[in-house]
Amino acid sequence: MTLHVHPDIAALSPYVPGKPIEELQRELGLTRVIKLASNENALGPSPRAVAVINEGVATLHRYPDGGAFRLRQAIADRWKVSAEQVILGNGSDEILGLLARTFLSPGDEAVMADQTFVIYKMEVMAAHGKAVIIPLVQWRHDLTAMADAITQRTRLLFLCNPNNPTGTMVSAEEVVRLLARIPEHVVVVFDEAYFEYVRSSEFPDSMAYVKQGRNAIVLRTFSKIYGLAGLRIGYGVTTPEIANFLNRVRPPFNANSLAQRAALAALDDDEHVANSRAVNQAGMDQVVNGLRALGFAPIASETNFVYFDVGRDGHGVFDALLRLGVIVRHIEGRMLRVTIGQTEENKIFLAALGQALQAD
Numbered sequence: 137m138t139l140h141v142h143p144d145i146a147a148l149s150p151y152v153p154g155k156p157i158e159e160l161q162r163e164l165g166l167t168r169v170i171k172l173a174s175n176e177n178a179l180g181p182s183p184r185a186v187a188v189i190n191e192g193v194a195t196l197h198r199y200p201d202g203g204a205f206r207l208r209q210a211i212a213d214r215w216k217v218s219a220e221q222v223i224l225g226n227g228s229d230e231i232l233g234l235l236a237r238t239f240l241s242p243g244d245e246a247v248m249a250d251q252t253f254v255i256y257k258m259e260v261m262a263a264h265g266k267a268v269i270i271p272l273v274q275w276r277h278d279l280t281a282m283a284d285a286i287t288q289r290t291r292l293l294f295l296c297n298p299n300n301p302t303g304t305m306v307s308a309e310e311v312v313r314l315l316a317r318i319p320e321h322v323v324v325v326f327d328e329a330y331f332e333y334v335r336s337s338e339f340p341d342s343m344a345y346v347k348q349g350r351n352a353i354v355l356r357t358f359s360k361i362y363g364l365a366g367l368r369i370g371y372g373v374t375t376p377e378i379a380n381f382l383n384r385v386r387p388p389f390n391a392n393s394l395a396q397r398a399a400l401a402a403l404d405d406d407e408h409v410a411n412s413r414a415v416n417q418a419g420m421d422q423v424v425n426g427l428r429a430l431g432f433a434p435i436a437s438e439t440n441f442v443y444f445d446v447g448r449d450g451h452g453v454f455d456a457l458l459r460l461g462v463i464v465r466h467i468e469g470r471m472l473r474v475t476i477g478q479t480e481e482n483k484i485f486l487a488a489l490g491q492a493l494q495a496d
């Protein structure tokens with residue numbers, strides 16, 4: 137039977153996730169495998185979140201609260217907005233898809249950087265929109281060129297801050313200048329998955345732009361510093377009007393009951409967040425110094441990962457590391473991205489990289 141697939145969907149390539157540990161163990165018969173590929177929390181999940189999950193198990197036969205009353209209220213209290221401004225996603229990834237479906241008619245444009253989070257382009261294409269791709273300058277978003285790229289057809293502008301995979305950020309001052317040039321028909325998407333790791337005092341307060349009533353949405357996730365990537369839960373804070381439209385396409389039970397429960401507990405787990413930041417800072421220094429000692433110049437990062445030029449085909453080095461039981465991410469060309477792990481994992485990674493370079 138002949139399939140009739142929309143050409144925009146046929147043109148997509150499936151997202152390639154970081155390789156799971158068990159898959160590599162199976163493929164290469166390795167016992168020790170270290171995964172530093174998906175920017176997961178080196179410390180593991182929030183202990184408070186883990187502690188409450190069991191309480192939810194007995195009621196798994198029930199549908200989740202589709203309105204996620206408690207979690208949305210807690211997020212609203214945290215950011216001093218109203219609960220109607222909060223939307224949950226099955227990971228913040230899902231909200232990116234809701235945005236594309238809500239705002240893009242065929243041929244509408246969405247402005248984004250190259251390189252940035254690959255999901256933006258996928259979701260825009262799947263919604264039959266047109267991705268308008270603006271190269272980075274010195275590994276950072278080129279906000280002037282992004283503003284220049286806005287047309288009557290532009291509906292979305294994606295600002296990944298700090299940016300994945302580069303780890304770089306744009307400052308409050310730069311964002312204010314950008315916003316001054318953005319017409320009302322464009323929704324600015326502040327994807328801040330690594331917000332809690334940022335150290336710079338220049339980082340924008342993007343929630344303030346939403347509170348001013350701008351057409352903007354701030355995306356945050358429980359997958360990174362809260363350590364709940366496996367549960368799939370993230371959120372957006374936006375205007376009541378935008379939230380209302382997004383809720384029309386949101387699947388009714390997209391945030392599962394265990395995820396809602398765990399996220400509520402994790403949100404208050406300041407100790408786990410503080411520990412995670414501290415471990416990350418120490419690990420970042422360790423990895424950056426180690427990379428420099430190997431002769432590399434890693435890009436300064438505000439996140440829990442670091443991006444660097446290996447000076448040769450990155451895929452070859454990625455493969456050599458895999459064979460040594462270390463999973464990192466090859467993004468393109470000579471660039472590798474490595475997530476900051478615990479001290480011992482970072483040490484093993486650096487040693488394996490040294491070894492991989494000699495073998496290559």
Ligand SMILES: *Cc1c(COP(=O)(O)O)cnc(C)c1O
Pocket residue numbers: 175226227228229230253296299300327329356357358359360365368369370
């Ligand atoms: C990890 C990540 C997300 C969030 O992913 P979810 O697990 O779907 O919440 C969103 N944006 C960027 C840039 C990320 O790196």
